[in-house]
Amino acid sequence: MNAVVAGRKTESDTVVSLRGVTKLYKRGSETVEVLKRLDLEVPRGDFLALMGPSGSGKTTLMNLLGGLDRPTSGEVIVDGQDIGKLSDSALSAWRARHVGFVFQLYHLLPVLTAEQNVALPLMLTHLGAGERKKRARAALTLVGLEDRAKHKPAELSGGQEQRVGIARAIVTDPTLLLCDEPTGDLDRKSGDEILELLQLLNTEHGKTIIMVTHDPHAAAKAQRTLFMNKGVLSQEPEA
Amino acid sequence: MNGMTLVWGALKRRKARTIFTWLSVVVAFLLFGILAAVRYGMMGQLTVSVAERLDTNNKAQGSIPLSYYDKIVTVPGVTAVTYLTGFNGYYKDPKNSFRVLAFSPTIFQVYAEAKLPPGQLQAWQGDRQGVIAGPDLAKRMGWKVGDTIPIQSKVPQKDGSTTWYFHLRGIYHADLPTAYQSFFIGHYQYFNEGVADLKAQNTVFQYIERIDDPRNVTRISNAIDALFANSSPQTLTQSEVAETVSFIRQFGDITAMVIYVGIAVFFSLLLIVGNTLAQSVRERTAEFAMFRALGFTRGWIVALVFKEALLLIFSGGIAGLILAWFATRALYPSVGNLLQTFQMTWNAAGAGIVLAIVFGILAALVPMQRIARLQVAEALRGS
Numbered sequence: 001m002n003a004v005v006a007g008r009k010t011e012s013d014t015v016v017s018l019r020g021v022t023k024l025y026k027r028g029s030e031t032v033e034v035l036k037r038l039d040l041e042v043p044r045g046d047f048l049a050l051m052g053p054s055g056s057g058k059t060t061l062m063n064l065l066g067g068l069d070r071p072t073s074g075e076v077i078v079d080g081q082d083i084g085k086l087s088d089s090a091l092s093a094w095r096a097r098h099v100g101f102v103f104q105l106y107h108l109l110p111v112l113t114a115e116q117n118v119a120l121p122l123m124l125t126h127l128g129a130g131e132r133k134k135r136a137r138a139a140l141t142l143v144g145l146e147d148r149a150k151h152k153p154a155e156l157s158g159g160q161e162q163r164v165g166i167a168r169a170i171v172t173d174p175t176l177l178l179c180d181e182p183t184g185d186l187d188r189k190s191g192d193e194i195l196e197l198l199q200l201l202n203t204e205h206g207k208t209i210i211m212v213t214h215d216p217h218a219a220a221k222a223q224r225t226l227f228m229n230k231g232v233l234s235q236e237p238e239a
Numbered sequence: 240m241n242g243m244t245l246v247w248g249a250l251k252r253r254k255a256r257t258i259f260t261w262l263s264v265v266v267a268f269l270l271f272g273i274l275a276a277v278r279y280g281m282m283g284q285l286t287v288s289v290a291e292r293l294d295t296n297n298k299a300q301g302s303i304p305l306s307y308y309d310k311i312v313t314v315p316g317v318t319a320v321t322y323l324t325g326f327n328g329y330y331k332d333p334k335n336s337f338r339v340l341a342f343s344p345t346i347f348q349v350y351a352e353a354k355l356p357p358g359q360l361q362a363w364q365g366d367r368q369g370v371i372a373g374p375d376l377a378k379r380m381g382w383k384v385g386d387t388i389p390i391q392s393k394v395p396q397k398d399g400s401t402t403w404y405f406h407l408r409g410i411y412h413a414d415l416p417t418a419y420q421s422f423f424i425g426h427y428q429y430f431n432e433g434v435a436d437l438k439a440q441n442t443v444f445q446y447i448e449r450i451d452d453p454r455n456v457t458r459i460s461n462a463i464d465a466l467f468a469n470s471s472p473q474t475l476t477q478s479e480v481a482e483t484v485s486f487i488r489q490f491g492d493i494t495a496m497v498i499y500v501g502i503a504v505f506f507s508l509l510l511i512v513g514n515t516l517a518q519s520v521r522e523r524t525a526e527f528a529m530f531r532a533l534g535f536t537r538g539w540i541v542a543l544v545f546k547e548a549l550l551l552i553f554s555g556g557i558a559g560l561i562l563a564w565f566a567t568r569a570l571y572p573s574v575g576n577l578l579q580t581f582q583m584t585w586n587a588a589g590a591g592i593v594l595a596i597v598f599g600i601l602a603a604l605v606p607m608q609r610i611a612r613l614q615v616a617e618a619l620r621g622s
Contacts, residue, residue, distance in 0.1 A: 063616040068532060089536050096534025103619060107529035111248030121533045123241070168533075180619075 015176060015208045016042035016065060021074035023060055023231075034060045036231040037074065047202040047209045049219035051237065052228035058212045059180065061228065065210060066099045066178045067091045079175045096124040100169030104181035106161045108153040108168075114140060114160075115149040118167045125172070139167035143197060159190030166197060170207065177201065179211040183218050195221040246546045249519065257551070260515045264555025265562065267508040268591055272563020273570075274497045275587035280578025281487050281494055290453035292349065294482055295446040295463055298473040302442035305431070307474070308343075310466045316451050316459045319348035322443040324430060328392035328403065330380055337376065339390055339403070339423050341430035349449045352413050359384065359409025367429045370405035375420035377410050384409060396433045403433070446474075453478075505598065512602040516548050520606035527610055528618030541607045548603035549596070556595030560588050 023035040034057045042048055050058050063069040064076050067083045076084050079098060086094055100121075108117045119136035127135070140146050143163040153161050162182060169177055179198065183191030199221055201207040211222060219225045227237045250257045295311065297303050305322070312320050321343045329336035344364050347353060355363075355371065363369040372382060382388060388405045395401050405425055413419055431440055450459050460476040467474045477485075487494075520527070527540050560583070567583045574581050 059616065066532065068615045068619075089538075092531070092534050092536045094534075095532065099532075099534075101529075101532045103529070103532075105525070107525060107619070109245070109248065109526060111252055112244075116244070124534050 013044050014041050015044045015046070015079055016040065016210070017075075017077040018064075019075045019077070021064065021071045021076060023057070023064065023069070024072040034231050035064075035071070038231075038233055040226075040233060042208065042210065044208055045202070045206050047199070047221075047223040048211070049222035049225040050210065050212045050228055051214065051216070051219050051225055054214075056228040057231045058228050062178055062180055062210070062212055065176070066101060067095045093124075096121060096172065098175040100172065100174040100177045102162070102165050102169045102177065102179040102182045104184040106153070106158075106165040106185075108161055108164055110153050113150050113152055114145060114156065114164045114167075117153070117164055118171050120168060121172050135171055136167070139171040140164070142170070143167045157190070158186050159193055162186060162190070162194050163197065166194070166201075170201065170205075175208065177207050177209040179209060181213055182211060183213070183215060188217075191215075191218065242543060242546065245543060246550055249523070249543075249547050250551065253519070256515060256519075260512055261551060261555045263508060263511050264552050265559040267504050268556045268559025268595070269562045269566065270504055270559075271501060271591055271594070272560050272583045272587065273566055274501050275590070276563070276567040276570075276581050276583045277578065278494055278497050279584055279587065280574065280581030282580075289352070290456075290478065290480055291450050292479040293448040293450060293456065293460055293463070293476050294479055295448065295474050295476040298464075298475040301472065302439075302444060303446065303472060303474065305441040305443055307446065307467060308443075311446055311448065311463055314448075314459060314462045314466070316455045317448045317463075318451050319345055319449040320446055321346045321349045322427065322446045324427060324439070324442065324444045326392050326394040326430075328390040328394075330388060330390060333391075335380060337421065337423055339392070339425060339430075341425050341427045343427050346424065349447050351449075352415065353411040354413065355409050355411050363408035366406055366408055367426050367432075368404060368406050369408035369426060371409045371411055371422075371424040372407060373419070373421040373423070374410055374412060376423060377407070379421075382407050394439075395435045397435045399435070403429075447479075448476075456481075505594070509598060509601055512548070512552060512598070513605055516544065516551075516602055516606045517609070519547070520544060520609055524609075524613065524618045527613055528615045531613065531615045532619065537611055537613070540610050540613075544606050544610060545599070545603045548606075549599040552599040552602060553592075553595050556591060556598075560591045564588075 018038050018040040021035055021038040021040075022033065025032045025034055038061070050061065052058050060069065064071055065078065067078075067086070070084050074084075075082050081094065081098075083091060083094060108114075109120070112120070115133065115136045118139050119132045122132040122135060125132075137146065137149060140149050143166050145160060145163050145167065148156060148160060148164075153164070156164065162185075166182075169179075177198075182198065183194050186194060195218055198209055198211065202209050202223070209222075211218070213219050227234050229237075295303070295307075302324070308320060308322060311317065323340055323342045323346075325338050325340045327336060328339045347355065347360060359371070363371050370388065372380075377383075380388075384407050386407045388407055390403045390405060392401055392403060394403075396403070403425075405423075411422075411424075427443070434440060448459070448463070450456065456478045460478070463476045464474050530540050531537070564583050567581065571581055
């Protein structure tokens with residue numbers, strides 16, 4: 001589990017760099033410009049919150065950062081790699097190695113135990129079954145769920161399910177954690193616990209985290225917050 | 240945990256749906272196996288028919304004089320002739336009943352596909368009470384070479400006894416369907432000399448000729464029948480193949496019907512399994528999007544769904560074929576008299592397995608297409 005719990009890196013290099021990123025969508029005969037020539041730099045070890053109203057382009061931006069979508073123009077560079085130029089299969093391999101996703105609705109497989117869910121991304125590695133199990137256990141320990149390893153999602157609370165989701169996201173020691181409304185489906189207490197866990201991963205383990213949220217309380221836990229409105233990023237919310 | 244854990248987990252998710260779908264696959268392949276056995280029952284006799292063999296029967300119905308033999312063997316092109324009669328009998332218990340065939344000693348010249356160790360053939364030929372049994376019959380009755388076998392029948396001997404004693408002199412081997420593995424072949428002479436009924440003496444049920452060249456079938460058949468054109472009874476000689484074809488024609492279009500029923504069953508199966516898989520994939524769209532987000536490729540996910548389809552259909556198919564094998568064995572006593580080659584062959588089993596794979600692919604096509612078109616970002620949000 002050393003890879004997951006590795007100490008905070010001291011380099012201040014840039015992990016994410018967006019240069020003139022534009023994203024257009026076709027809606028019927030209409031073309032909608034969802035992202036408008038965005039520029040963004042995210043240094044290693046940053047915990048960035050992205051806020052903005054629905055339809056402002058936050059999720060589109062997250063999808064571009066996670067390699068789930070491609071920009072219409074511009075460059076999305078993550079850890080030195082222009083991911084927009086990767087083929088579909090290369091992009092899949094890149095995601096497996098560099099990105100950990102935390103979803104609002106957890107997306108755990110109901111038929112697998114917590115430990116098996118966490119070990120899922122490790123199926124894409126060359127690790128043996130024993131090592132995969134060891135790493136999944138270590139990730140569960142990190143999120144405080146070592147005693148729930150053999151429980152299935154239906155036997156866990158929402159907060160615990162999200163912890164399993166976070167353990168799954170960090171088990172491969174990715175370059176970047178992308179969290180899409182990680183507390184959106186939780187009560188305040190469970191949400192706070194998740195945010196504290198994300199803070200811990202950022203401060204103690206040096207994880208670079210980008211979190212989309214509607215909740216100012218959640219955004220306040222991040223190191224900094226950017227606001228997205230009508231496809232444009234700004235330091236301040238729109239008045 | 241590996242890919243199969245996920246495949247198995249997906250199938251277990253909705254147990255009732257999976258079980259009912261699986262059972263529909265089992266029933267379809269059970270039906271396939273039985274229909275294949277019926278078809279083989281009709282067509283299989285053709286495959287064991289030998290082009291160089293002719294059958295001579297009474298042109299009307301009934302027996303033929305033994306005296307015809309001396310004339311038939313003189314027909315040019317005839318290389319060997321045998322004749323037979325027979326009666327129904329049983330061994331110890333009426334449940335162990337079978338047909339006792341009484342052949343001339345030349346039988347193994349005409350039926351060359353039945354193999355006997357040389358010593359056993361000589362032993363049989365030298366013993367008028369000798370009998371050669373098929374391997375299945377000998378095994379079923381627990382006989383071994385050298386045993387004396389009392390056969391009970393309703394055919395009395397001259398001394399009034401209805402028990403015929405035979406000495407098992409050999410067990411033949413033949414690469415033929417099951418129906419041909421249970422013959423009981425005694426000597427015509429033993430029967431002819433022992434039978435009390437005067438009408439049964441010196442008559443035969445049929446002559447069987449082996450000829451030099453299948454191209455001479457018509458000429459030789461006509462030549463044999465011409466010998467007895469002015470006799471009573473007249474004869475009708477035809478090739479074994481032609482006789483089998485005329486037997487199959489009695490069934491009309493049953494073979495075609497068997498095929499049409501099979502197609503209808505499998506088309507329904509395709510719709511059932513395809514719909515089940517499509518529904519299962521639809522329910523798991525967000526999960527597949529999650530897999531993609533974690534770094535799994537489209538191909539990996541498509542393969543996962545394909546394995547689910549294949550496991551469902553293949554395991555159901557194999558189970559259905561195994562059941563069909565048992566069912567055809569159980570049904571044989573009821574239909575074996577009519578369809579002597581009624582059995583599920585290895586070829587049918589092989590065809591069933593290929594069919595299972597093809598249906599697995601076809602049933603998985605629609606859900607696999609859905610996965611190939613999956614928009615990950617939308618699917619993650621849409622859930």
